[in-house]
Amino acid sequence: MMMVRSAYDKKKDDIHFEYWQRCRYLPEDKLIALLDHDNFKLSLEAAASLQLMGGSKIIRLAQMDSFSNRYKRRALAAFILGQIKLNTKEEKISLKILYDLALNDQSAIVRSYAVSSFGHRCEKAKKKYADTLLSLAQSTVLDKSVMVRVSTAFALSVFKNKASIPLLIKLLKDTHSEVKNWAAFAVNVNDYDTPEIRNCFVLLLDEKNFEARFEAIIGLAKRQDKRVTQILIHELSQERIYDEMVEVTAYLGDVSLLPTLYQVKDKFGTFKELNTSIKVLEHLKSKL
Known part of the structure; x- marks a missing residue:
């Protein structure tokens, strides 16, 4: 059983593949020309190809474009600088550019790409710039744009540092669901755990x-918080269930979930995650 993709998601994937096919074999000059295309998604795919291609010419172009009077070129420049291979000098210049764009650009999409790209550079540098990213996030966590706050949550997911927790808690309390989703992802991927995080998660159960x-x-x-037990029972009683939800019943360790897992077995048959969870909970029950 896998996450079911919506028709909308499938259409997006098909379009992305079409643009990738269109760009994958184009030479550098043709890709650069596409940066000015009216279709921003196609321009973004061209930028992704240039990013992979790399080289000093593309790096200099992206650095210059970050000062363009066209916001789309600034956004694409920020995107390219996020994961392109840079030497030490190029990285120092690019990080300053991204930091300035993230804080000061008038366009929300530019600020968003700059924050995400700063996160990517931090990840590539193995946390070398974590303190700078945390400083940046202190401001961008309050940005008026949902896109920028989503990017901030993503950027905070790329490295583990407990100093991120207060910022992520702010994002978990955001008014926009997508921001809360990415903040929760950042918390989970880094295994942060505090009472306030758990309480924020409980509120998200009604999202x-x-x-x-x-x-x-x-x-x-x-986190073995049994306030989620009844929600899990409800979710595992649906016609469509998810492997991860079956798997985490073993972590939760609540034997009251066993009857529900037996029902899952009757309905869907056996599979690895289910067998493991039943085995763990049956062992716990035998000790009671």
Whole structure:
């Protein structure tokens, strides 16, 4: 059983593949020309190809474009600088550019790409710039743009540092579900755990956004917080269930979930995650 993709998601994937096919064999000059295309998604795919291609010419172009009077070129420049291979001098210049764009650019999409790219550079440098990213996030966590706050949550997910926790708690309390989703992802991927984080996750159990709710369910179960037990029972009683939710019942360790897992077995048959969880919970029950 896998996450079911919506028709909308499938269409997006198909379009992305079409643009990738269109760009994959183009020479550098043709890709650079596409940066000015009216279709921004196609321009972004061209930028991704240039990013992979790398080289001093593309790096200099991206650095110069970060000062363009066209916001789309600035956004694409920020994107390219996020993961392109840089030497020490190029990286120092690029990080300053990204930091300035993230804080000061008038365009939300530029600020968003700059924050995400700063996170990517921090990840590539193995946390070398973590303190600088935390300083940046102190401001961008309060940005008026949802896109920028989402990017901030993503950037905080790329390295583990407990100093991120207060910022992520702010994002978990955001008014927008996608921000909360990414903040919950950042918390889970880094295994942060505080009473306030758990309480934020409990509030997310009522989210309409399934992905945010999913992160909260997984997070609470892995932290052995039994306030999620009834939610798990409900989710595992649906016609469509998810492997991860079956798997985390073993982490939660609540034997009251056994009857529900037996029902899952009757309905869907056996599979690895289910067998493991039943075995763990049966062992716990035998000790009671």
